[in-house]
Amino acid sequence: MTTETTEPAEACTPQTDSHAIGTDVAAVVATTLKALADPLRLRILSFIATTPSGEACVCDLSALTDVSQPTVSHHLKVMRDVGVLTSERRGTWVWYRINSEYRGAVSTLLDSFAPAALAGQAPARTMTGLTDTDAALTALADQLAETYEHVDADTARRIVRESYTALARTARISVHLLTLTERFARQRLADVERTEAATDTRPQVLFLCVANAGRSQLAAALVRHYVGDRVVVRSAGSTPASEVHPGVRPALEALDADAPFPKPLTDDAVRASDVVVTMGCGDVCPVLPGKRYEDWAVGDPALASPAGVEAIRDEIDGHVRALLADLLPDFTA
Template sequence: MTTNTAPSSLDACTPTTSAAIDIAAAAKVATVLKAIADPFRLRMLSAIAMDPRGESCVCDLAGLSDVSQPTVSHHLKVLKDTGMLHAERRGTWVWYRIAPARRTAVTALLDGFAPAAVLGEGGADVDPGDRDQASADSWVSHLAEELAEDYGSVDRDLVVAIVRESYAALARTATVTRYLIPLAERFARQRLADLSRDRDTAAPQVLFVCVQNAGRSQLAAALVNKLSDGKVVARSAGSSPASQVHPHVHSMLKGIAGEQYTSEVFPKPLTDDAVRAADVVVTMGCGDICPIIPGVRYEQWAVGDPSLATGDEAESIRSDIESHVRDLLGRLNS
């Protein structure tokens, strides 16, 4: 004879909904999450949040993707309808800023969730050597605190945005994450230095831009730093940066600037603050990707790509770049 025994109170499942988010609140949150669940909208939200002006014009945001102006306006309207953005028309253009009541939420999204999602914490793409590192959001907070002290003239929220965006931008192309944190710190410091730059008193600054920032723009920057003896500051960036400097170019950089300099260079994405800080922007095969900033001079150099050349061809390209650099330095010093 079989005896049925009632489950004890410890074994019985007692469903509860007391800890769940309220139905109405869940519906509202889901609506907002659905609205921002689009790569282009997230990029626009990020660009607006980190804009040093505290707001962005619709004309600035159009450069984030190859879409029409009406499409950009549609995506911005979706974000505005959720309450994430405030909009203000000034003349021809509409300007957007993060709604004050939503800034904390946007910061949490971009500082905490976004870096973790990009890195895939706990996933196969995280290098074993980094498993004992602090989580991305903890690192962002720690470094932001440090940099906020070093760059007191820059708004604290903007410092956090710069650190977060620098980390996430490099993580998108990183093949090994072991050195991601120190590289992101170096990139963030460079960007904050650009934001703090006093154009009237600082040394002339040149920004070289190519596609991958793995070849000609790196060579040009190294040549400027060497030939100007530090009297001209050179930066470089890429419209679609590679994961590392090309091996052929790496060898040439050693010959120009030495082992220490070469060990510290890495491909970096093009940022608006780098363009704004420059006195001269030199494009090298990347088309019209650079935003046009009043007061910045633009030049386009038609030079070969040393990463696609070998031997004598690569050296010829290096010489061509050096010739352009010497001419530029002569004009800057005249």
């Protein structure tokens, strides 16, 4: 008879030299992570972290979702209460920034943890668009730096990357994002060059509305329709939409508009402009000395019927013709 012997189980010796964080610290970290454990709050953090100025207000952030501004304000307050965000009231708006003590942690969360979490999911996601965004943007910036002689390479790289980030926030189809980035970056670099070199004597007009999806697009298209490139025209939105409003597209197509797409407002565009026109929306625009500002009180075509869109188009047309007659003495409609 064979007798089996069983080795005695190895005793578990508690490690007194523990490297675990303390209970109080763990409680603070858990509270902060709990405050961030919401998809919209993470998107808000990402938005603020990637803005050129490093800050945003509720009106900017409301474009991320269809929830109301009070709901966005609630999410911001939660993150401010745990210290991740700081806030500052300027005029009627409260501006939010990432607390300097949390910037490293937020960068790790967005730049390292998020990609790792996605990579750990199964099945793997199929992505469309650029396969090497960094290389494509670098190549585009190098190309554009050679085109605009008064713009240095660092400025070109900054503007290309800012343009890509700004458009990516609202892009629905990423496969066309590099093409749109090039168009937007070319416009911005031209604005910078005009400011730096002061060689272009043509009148420059900027049309501004909230979404850059209707009124401002129509106004810009009408200027090009009447005078071509005799006037340099821009359009932008403080909170650009993901696409031009469908009800406005037929009017733009009738004017042979060149594949318009919503673009964010930049300080460069304001500095380069002689005339800045806001489109009846009371939108905020930087006020710079030497610029002419007008506000055209016209309706929003996004809320109008087809007949209403046509009436708004005709109203904008009248304003545009009056402006062109003032800028170009020989203009006849």
